Amino acid sequence: MKRFLLFFAVQCCMLVALAQQNVGFRATDLVSPQVNADHTVTFRLMAPKAESVKVVGDWAGESTIAMTKSPDGVWEATTMPLVSEMYTYRFNIDGVMTLDPVNPFTRRDVGNWFSIFYVKGGVADYYQVRDVPHGNVTTTWYHSDAAGADRRLTIYTPAAYNTSKKRRFPVFYLLHGSGGDETAWLDLGHTARILDNLIAEGKAEPMIVVIPNGNLTKDAAPGETSEGLDFRPCMSNQMPGYKDGRYETNFDEIIRFTEQNYRCLADKKHRAVAGLSMGGFHTFFIALNHPDTFDYIGLFSAGMDFSKLDMNLPAYTDIDGKLQRLQRSGYKYFWQACGDEDFLWEANQQVYAQMQRNGLDVDFYKSSRGHLWSNWRQYLVLFSQKLFK
Secondary structure (H helix, E strand, O other): OHHHHHHHHHHHHHHHHHHHHHHOOOOOOOOOOEEOOOOOEEEEEEOOOOOOEEEEEOOOOOEEEEOEEOOOOEEEEEOOOOOOEEEEEEEEEOOEEEOOOOOOOEEEEOOEEEEEEEEOOOHHHHHOOOOOOOOEEEEEEEEEOOOOEEEEEEEEEOHHHHHOOOOOEOEEEEEOOOOOOOOHHHHOOOHHHHHHHHHHOOOOOOOEEEEEOOOOOOOOOOOOOOOHHHOOOOOHHHOOOOOOOHHHHOOHHHHHHHHHHOOEOOOHHHEEEEEEOHHHHHHHHHHHHOOOOOOEEEEEOOOOOOOOOOOOOHHHOOHHHHHHHHHHHOOOEEEEEEEOOOOOHHHHHHHHHHHHHOOOOOEEEEEOOOOOHHHHHHHHHHHHOOOOO
């Protein structure tokens, strides 16, 4: 017995030691990134043996700044003044891209990880956790006959959902882009924080937000499916079933599940749908194939390039006829937004003109910059204030 206890104690000590090695300890006085009072941002990296270091960020497209090495081996660079937003960045050390080792805050976008920081004093204030009533975010699974599988949803319920047990709420279906999944609008889009803060300020109505996975042949986000770690993040056009129309024509599966399991106001005037990039493409054809379902429709930098689309698929046939049916069925608000530097700008302009020719009233919002999460977060702030009023 004594030998067993001694053996057990030794094993515990070894596990503790291994755990400590795994955790590591980063004691450093280095500050990076440092957001300065003038909204410039300073980056620092200890790399005494490096020959070249650059910081690569998304504050002006893909911006690259060469860093300067000090005699103590610390590399440093400072940006121009930045507008309020969340930004991502990485270091390029002698040709190798890496995270900032002293910044523990990161985000995944498709298959890449980025370090992040905020410049406050503007729209990024809506991305912060404030002392306001907080909604809940849950993941749940619904069965899809179209996919022949159970599939995962992320659902935000506002704070009032728990405090008002009999109250019913409108529903906003929010769709991700290519390479995204049911986690993207929470992790990169800050949806829960934005809605918490807007609702607390009385600028948005309390609403349920449903974030589906738009890759119909995948059950959930990478690492969360029965494929385990064999399913690695990739762009959606590399997955089976990409733009085959089944997701759009069978979107009512998600609506039925939501309305059967949550306290929803289950009618057209209390439903909204919007999406970014591929999700904007999905939104457009979901609205066209379900013309009596949504009173609020939003296209965020929508992927409206139809050049490689099979227009004979049922979801995509007769666009003009479906637009006319949507116009006749009526809706309360149709919003389209795109940046004037976005590679999809011309395609969005063409679809906007096509909608106008077919009699649709669409509010077009032109922003600056390109195909970036900074735009999509800001579009969410703007669009969600228009809903269910």
